[in-house]
Amino acid sequence: MAIEELQEIFDDKIKQEIKIEPKDWMPDDYRKTLIRQISQHAHSEIVGMLPEANWITRAPTLKRKAILIAKVQDEAGHGLYLYAAAETLGISREGMVDQLLCGRAKYSSIFNYPTLNWADIGAIGWLVDGAAIMNQVPLCRASFGPYSRAMIRICKEESFHQRQGYEILLTLSRGSKEQKAMAQDALNRWWWPSLMMFGPNDDASPHTVQSMKWKIKRFTNDELRQKFVDVCKEQADILGITIPDPDLKWNKERNHYDFGEINWEEFRNVIKGNGPCNKERLSARVSAHENGEWVREAALAHAKKRRKEVIA
Numbered sequence: 340m341a342i343e344e345l346q347e348i349f350d351d352k353i354k355q356e357i358k359i360e361p362k363d364w365m366p367d368d369y370r371k372t373l374i375r376q377i378s379q380h381a382h383s384e385i386v387g388m389l390p391e392a393n394w395i396t397r398a399p400t401l402k403r404k405a406i407l408i409a410k411v412q413d414e415a416g417h418g419l420y421l422y423a424a425a426e427t428l429g430i431s432r433e434g435m436v437d438q439l440l441c442g443r444a445k446y447s448s449i450f451n452y453p454t455l456n457w458a459d460i461g462a463i464g465w466l467v468d469g470a471a472i473m474n475q476v477p478l479c480r481a482s483f484g485p486y487s488r489a490m491i492r493i494c495k496e497e498s499f500h501q502r503q504g505y506e507i508l509l510t511l512s513r514g515s516k517e518q519k520a521m522a523q524d525a526l527n528r529w530w531w532p533s534l535m536m537f538g539p540n541d542d543a544s545p546h547t548v549q550s551m552k553w554k555i556k557r558f559t560n561d562e563l564r565q566k567f568v569d570v571c572k573e574q575a576d577i578l579g580i581t582i583p584d585p586d587l588k589w590n591k592e593r594n595h596y597d598f599g600e601i602n603w604e605e606f607r608n609v610i611k612g613n614g615p616c617n618k619e620r621l622s623a624r625v626s627a628h629e630n631g632e633w634v635r636e637a638a639l640a641h642a643k644k645r646r647k648e649v650i651a
């Protein structure tokens with residue numbers, strides 16, 4: 340079939356909301372964009388385990404510890420679904436992991452900030468998982484089948500994550516004066532980095548226009564960030580804590596909250612590898628990979644043995 344004809348079939352599927360599947364013809368740039376986004380997303384899930392895992396041994400009760408372990412395990416699962424979805428596009432898992440470990444691949448800026456105390460675990464659940472849900476629910480309708488199906492499952496788990504974080508902060512905010520101050524301090528430190536999770540403003544986002552045409556993205560970075568601010572303001576009021584933004588005001592003409600300017604210099608710096616924890620996160624992943632070598636070897640040897648048994 341001529342390339343024009345293949346392109347026409349692809350365009351028609353996008354128009355009619357028919358999912359593109361791995362064996363379908365697709366434009367090279369569509370494939371590249373998906374590999375880029377899905378692999379970055381998978382890396383984010385894997386690196387995203389680190390700031391929270393740090394608190395598993397220090398969770399204040401057995402119940403909180405069990406919940407946090409389950410949440411961190413969920414993130415590992417999300418990473419694996421996403422690596423599997425990216426593999427269907429022709430990139431190998433080893434290739435993606437190598438890109439992460441050598442520092443070439445991006446992952447979400449948010450995971451380069453430190454978790455200083457227990458309230459940060461609440462703030463991560465509420466804000467980071469909250470931002471993740473805002474961004475990922477529309478991805479359940481992404482045009483690429485394996486990505487959209489992975490996202491449906493991931494979003495179900497993310498909403499439990501968001502609620503557990505909010506509940507930690509609710510408990511702190513109803514506690515002693517010191518506990519309420521911890522909740523406020525965590526919000527102060529996590530608010531602006533959470534807004535950065537949505538990516539650059541639309542006019543500075545090189546990929547949004549094309550990704551919207553391909554129906555990979557359904558909303559722009561700024562649209563999702565605005566929805567997030569609107570939802571969080573109401574939730575912060577319930578907690579009785581204040582969003583650290585003097586410009587946050589209801590705008591009745593726009594029917595949205597106005598909010599202050601994000602520090603894009605900080606965002607660019609974190610992405611470049613100069614955030615507070617970039618080096619620590621990467622070295623934790625590198626040593627986990629090295630220490631896990633015997634597991635990969637054992638799993639491979641076991642798989643070979645099983646294959647021989649089946650053939651025999």
Ligand code: BYC
Binds near residue numbers: 375383445544545560
């Ligand atoms: N951090 O043109 P743009 C989670 C990069 S949640 C680092 O707007 P796009 C989790 C972007 O990659 C977090 N880099 O790009 C939650 C691009 O770089 P390249 C992960 C960022 O792709 C709780 C450049 O800036 N979520 O996993 O159209 C616990 C230009 O940006 C960031 C996802 O990955 C950032 N914040 O839009 C555990 C969701 N923002 O590739 C885990 C899926 C932008 O040109 N991804 N960049 O070098 C997306 O929805 C989109 O990729 C984005 C960016 C909205 C993030």
